[in-house]
Amino acid sequence: MIIAAKLPDGRQPETMRFLANIAISLIDWIPFPDPSFLHDQFPQAGCPDFFTIYACCSRLTLLPPSFKLKRLAAYQLQPMADSIHVKLPDGSVKEVPKGTTALDIAKSIGARLAEAALAAKTNGDLIDLTRPLEKDTDLRILTDRDPEALEVYRHSSAHLLAAAVLELFPETKLGHGPPTDSGFFYDFYRPTPFGPEDLEKIEKKMQELVQQNIPYAREFLPRDQGLAEFKKEGDFMKCHFIEQFTKPDEKISIYRTGKFTDFCRGPHIPSTGKIKAFKLLNIAGAYWLGDEKNPQLQRIYGTSFFSKKDLDDYLLKIEESKKRDHRVLGQQLDLFSIQELAGPGLIFWHPKGGVIRKEMEDWMRSEYLKRGYSLVYTPHVARRQLWQTSGHEGYYSQNMFDVMELDDAEYRMKPMNCPFHILIYKDSLKSYRDLPVRLGELGTVYRYERSGVMHGLLRVRGFTQDDAHIFCTPEQIENEILGCIDFALEVLKDFGFDQFQTDLSTWDPKDRKNFLGTEEQWELGNRSLENALKRRNIEYKVIPGEAAFYGPKIDMKVVDAIGRPWQLCTIQFDFNLPQRFGLEYVAEDGSRKQPLMVHRALYGSVERFFGVLIEHYAGAFPVWLSPIQAVMIPISERHAEYAQKVADQLKAAGVRVHVDARNEKMNAKIREHAMQKVPFLLVMGDKETEAGRVNVRTRGKEKTEDMPVTEFVEKIKALIAEKKPTV
Numbered sequence: 001m002i003i004a005a006k007l008p009d010g011r012q013p014e015t016m017r018f019l020a021n022i023a024i025s026l027i028d029w030i031p032f033p034d035p036s037f038l039h040d041q042f043p044q045a046g047c048p049d050f051f052t053i054y055a056c057c058s059r060l061t062l063l064p065p066s067f068k069l070k071r072l073a074a075y076q077l078q079p080m081a082d083s084i085h086v087k088l089p090d091g092s093v094k095e096v097p098k099g100t101t102a103l104d105i106a107k108s109i110g111a112r113l114a115e116a117a118l119a120a121k122t123n124g125d126l127i128d129l130t131r132p133l134e135k136d137t138d139l140r141i142l143t144d145r146d147p148e149a150l151e152v153y154r155h156s157s158a159h160l161l162a163a164a165v166l167e168l169f170p171e172t173k174l175g176h177g178p179p180t181d182s183g184f185f186y187d188f189y190r191p192t193p194f195g196p197e198d199l200e201k202i203e204k205k206m207q208e209l210v211q212q213n214i215p216y217a218r219e220f221l222p223r224d225q226g227l228a229e230f231k232k233e234g235d236f237m238k239c240h241f242i243e244q245f246t247k248p249d250e251k252i253s254i255y256r257t258g259k260f261t262d263f264c265r266g267p268h269i270p271s272t273g274k275i276k277a278f279k280l281l282n283i284a285g286a287y288w289l290g291d292e293k294n295p296q297l298q299r300i301y302g303t304s305f306f307s308k309k310d311l312d313d314y315l316l317k318i319e320e321s322k323k324r325d326h327r328v329l330g331q332q333l334d335l336f337s338i339q340e341l342a343g344p345g346l347i348f349w350h351p352k353g354g355v356i357r358k359e360m361e362d363w364m365r366s367e368y369l370k371r372g373y374s375l376v377y378t379p380h381v382a383r384r385q386l387w388q389t390s391g392h393e394g395y396y397s398q399n400m401f402d403v404m405e406l407d408d409a410e411y412r413m414k415p416m417n418c419p420f421h422i423l424i425y426k427d428s429l430k431s432y433r434d435l436p437v438r439l440g441e442l443g444t445v446y447r448y449e450r451s452g453v454m455h456g457l458l459r460v461r462g463f464t465q466d467d468a469h470i471f472c473t474p475e476q477i478e479n480e481i482l483g484c485i486d487f488a489l490e491v492l493k494d495f496g497f498d499q500f501q502t503d504l505s506t507w508d509p510k511d512r513k514n515f516l517g518t519e520e521q522w523e524l525g526n527r528s529l530e531n532a533l534k535r536r537n538i539e540y541k542v543i544p545g546e547a548a549f550y551g552p553k554i555d556m557k558v559v560d561a562i563g564r565p566w567q568l569c570t571i572q573f574d575f576n577l578p579q580r581f582g583l584e585y586v587a588e589d590g591s592r593k594q595p596l597m598v599h600r601a602l603y604g605s606v607e608r609f610f611g612v613l614i615e616h617y618a619g620a621f622p623v624w625l626s627p628i629q630a631v632m633i634p635i636s637e638r639h640a641e642y643a644q645k646v647a648d649q650l651k652a653a654g655v656r657v658h659v660d661a662r663n664e665k666m667n668a669k670i671r672e673h674a675m676q677k678v679p680f681l682l683v684m685g686d687k688e689t690e691a692g693r694v695n696v697r698t699r700g701k702e703k704t705e706d707m708p709v710t711e712f713v714e715k716i717k718a719l720i721a722e723k724k725p726t727v
């Protein structure tokens with residue numbers, strides 16, 4: 001094509017582009033257009049030589065270049081006033097008439113692209129393929145290779161669900177139906193609850209609508225007309241959304257798919273036929289607007305993928321996740337419980353869970369000391385005044401337990417450890433020589449979560465953070481951050497995670513009012529976080545505007561054994577608290593300066609980390625973390641003494657053992673301990689007793705091994721010392 005070709009005499013490149021654009025549009029329709037046809041289609045072209053256009057679009061490449069250029073240059077065509085420039089990802093720019101759609105452009109690139117196209121992205125916004133482009137823009141055509149298209153595809157799947165529900169149950173009223181990280185849902189109001197058999201019916205109906213390939217058609221309606229339309233159907237939730245999110249006299253955007261009309265900003269894929277693989281997963285209750293006084297809605301969850309294979313993989317992962325559910329394993333392996341009498345979100349660590357917790361705490365405390373942190377311990381409650389000074393009383397109050405009135409003052413439970421560590425820092429005047437000060441604690445905090453949202457160990461009301469605060473000078477900060485990152489990497493390595501994702505959340509300089517601190521502070525913060533990540537060759541994603549209002553931060557998500565990400569480690573700057581508490585140090589020149597402050601938690605919370613560990617290992621903990629590392633199983637009573645002797649030897653070597661001398665069948669005992677996922681079962685009969693050996697059954701292995709006791713002791717000692725993730 002001849003777009004932007006320069007004429008030999010340098011004249012009229014606009015004309016060239018204009019002709020080429022016509023050519024592009026035409027070739028798309030009809031390979032050899034008739035000149036009169038052209039005339040009808042393009043009267044706005046003024047008085048071009050239609051032969052030229054004809055030549056240009058039909059046989060362009062066949063004409064000698066000199067001929068083309070001469071002919072084109074001979075006419076003073078007016079470049080179209082209403083044209084726009086569209087920049088494509090490969091850097092090329094197309095000049096097209098205003099109102100051209102992304103689909104038009106996809107077609108001009110190729111029929112295959114047009115067929116594969118699902119949505120488009122212009123200047124950062126996702127749009128429908130059929131939305132007319134009104135001004136200069138960059139443009140990306142999204143297909144099933146773009147993760148961003150999945151969001152649009154799933155939102156469209158939610159519409160498909162709603163359309164199917166309306167076909168089958170026309171009395172249903174509709175709430176909203178957004179895409180989620182792993183699929184989509186739609187909220188419905190219907191007095192009769194949907195049952196599992198309804199899900200099947202709905203799924204079948206969705207399949208039919210896919211076959212019918214119904215377009216997602218956008219319309220703009222006057223607000224009053226839209227409201228009237230939804231009111232007539234009794235769609236009280238849609239009316240609420242329109243009133244909430246639009247102003248009188250505005251036009252409202254709606255999408256129609258079969259019988260279903262949604263008040264919706266979109267974008268959507270072109271038609272239902274593009275949806276290749278979906279599945280409805282479950283139904284849950286939800287209150288309209290999250291308020292228990294409102295009618296209860298039924299939320300149908302589903303998911304969709306670009307291919308059947310992706311869907312199957314995902315469904316398999318859900319099955320696998322269910323098997324790993326830490327709440328189920330926590331009970332089966334007797335690790336922890338939540339007691340109704342005590343209240344939700346409060347964790348009781350049972351003896352076996354307690355062993356793992358002790359290992360986690362010991363690991364953390366010894367690393368604190370190794371890395372130059374000081375260990376501190378602080379109270380669980382403090383006067384309300386402290387929370388007023390820290391600002392928690394203002395911006396965090398709704399997450400705090402309520403006020404307790406005592407004889408001297410009002411108190412509140414601590415939701416965070418920071419103010420306490422600050423009080424320790426402040427207790428004596430610091431000089432630059434004292435910095436950095438690193439105060440570390442395993443500090444238990446209490447946060448108010450609504451009673452419905454608690455979830456096992458992952459979302460609780462009381463938890464212990466491996467919390468530390470670093471106070472340092474600007475010169476020290478980069479090395480301090482580097483130290484935090486190395487510390488985090490050590491956590492991941494020792495606890496057996498080899499994959500992680502890192503986000504760097506920074507401020508949005510255009511939105512300054514929502515971020516505290518000076519430009520210099522933010523720059524220093526961003527720079528030191530970024531440099532430290534670079535120095536460790538860690539890949540990271542910058543997320544502008546996602547920082548906390550008080551400073552930029554690094555978040556690290558570990559990826560577990562079945563590929564799920566979990567947010568654990570966080571390293572955050574704080575420009576706010578040092579100011580609120582008037583923190584100082586005496587600088588080298590004798591002046592008083594404000595130290596920089598960094599919060600960091602690497603497990604996040606001990607409870608949550610434990611939950612993630614349970615799911616990551618599916619309860620089969622590495623030897624060093626296993627509550628019981630080896631069980632002795634004497635075959636009969638007369639081998640019990642020998643079993644005890646072996647156990648004592650192991651205990652002396654620091655191994656956690658149990659002797660199962662019950663009068664039960666050997667196989668029953670083996671089965672029972674294998675269910676408890678004990679790494680090693682040592683079976684002992686006459687042969688072993690006489691030879692000073694043990695028969696070792698290793699978790700997950702079919703074959704048993706026979707070895708001298710001393711060899712087993714050395715083997716297990718090494719596994720524990722190396723923190724090997726598997727046996």
Ligand SMILES: [Zn+2]
Nearest residue numbers: 262264265266
């Ligand atoms: Zn929608």
Ligand SMILES: [Zn+2]
Nearest residue numbers: 416417418599
């Ligand atoms: Zn903190």
